[in-house]
Amino acid sequence: MAVEVMLPTVLRPHVGGAASVEADGTTVREVFDNLVAAHPGLDGQLVGEDGGVHKFVNVYRDDEDIRYLEALDTKLSDGDVVSILPAVAGG
Amino acid sequence: MGFATPTMRLARAHYELVVAHCLDGLPDEACGLFAGPLAQNDDGGRGDGLSTEPTGEITAVYLTTNADASARTYTVDSRELIKAMRDAEKAGGALVGVFHSHTHTDAYPSSTDVRQATYPEWIYALVSLKHPEPVLRAYRIRDGEIAEVAVEITG
Numbered sequence: 001m002a003v004e005v006m007l008p009t010v011l012r013p014h015v016g017g018a019a020s021v022e023a024d025g026t027t028v029r030e031v032f033d034n035l036v037a038a039h040p041g042l043d044g045q046l047v048g049e050d051g052g053v054h055k056f057v058n059v060y061r062d063d064e065d066i067r068y069l070e071a072l073d074t075k076l077s078d079g080d081v082v083s084i085l086p087a088v089a090g091g
Numbered sequence: 092m093g094f095a096t097p098t099m100r101l102a103r104a105h106y107e108l109v110v111a112h113c114l115d116g117l118p119d120e121a122c123g124l125f126a127g128p129l130a131q132n133d134d135g136g137r138g139d140g141l142s143t144e145p146t147g148e149i150t151a152v153y154l155t156t157n158a159d160a161s162a163r164t165y166t167v168d169s170r171e172l173i174k175a176m177r178d179a180e181k182a183g184g185a186l187v188g189v190f191h192s193h194t195h196t197d198a199y200p201s202s203t204d205v206r207q208a209t210y211p212e213w214i215y216a217l218v219s220l221k222h223p224e225p226v227l228r229a230y231r232i233r234d235g236e237i238a239e240v241a242v243e244i245t246g
């Protein structure tokens with residue numbers, strides 16, 4: 001199951017500068033595990049210490065925030081696009 | 092400083108929308124997004140050839156919800172963020188910046204703002220409501236460094 005993962009500028013250096021990468025997986029969690037295995041620099045950037053979506057990023061399946069779906073267990077089908085956007089936040 | 096600081100050009104009508112949204116948000120911080128065109132063939136020095144540098148012209152303003160509903164922090168609602176991004180892309184541009192209010196401090200990035208500035212190509216505008224007359228200033232924030240961006244209110 002191949003999906004396209006769109007990466008924000010800040011994460012691109014960890015994947016050799018690419019704006020998007022292909023990854024396998026039937027859930028977002030599997031895709032992230034495979035991505036981190038292929039690009040170790042992403043470790044700790046996508047999944048937080050609590051095991052959920054990292055609080056500083058938003059993850060979307062076809063533009064739907066997965067926090068409102070099944071979070072990291074959100075299912076993926078061939079051709080889905082997973083977009084990662086850093087949270088726009090401050091104090 | 093090592094990174095470009097385009098002049099931010101904001102129409103008066105947009106400026107007034109931004110300030111009104113910040114006042115409406117009181118006592119909490121308010122936030123919103125800016126869209127505009129990207130400079131052609133300017134990859135910000137990364138070497139990937141993808142244009143991400145804003146020209147500084149603001150063509151659309153999105154007034155967003157502060158998901159934190161807080162007087163001390165802000166987070167742009169995640170669903171409003173992607174919606175604004177797609178809208179900006181459809182118009183041929185991109186999201187090029189964000190604004191938020193400081194209710195009791197100056198229009199200068201806080202240490203939290205610097206730490207959480209994760210869009211190196213964006214313009215970060217601050218609206219201070221500390222004094223009766225709101226003050227808007229803009230910056231680029233990259234690798235912990237702050238560079239002020241000139242703001243031109245047009246029209």
Ligand SMILES: [Zn+2]
Pocket residue numbers: 090091191192193200201204
């Ligand atoms: Zn701030």
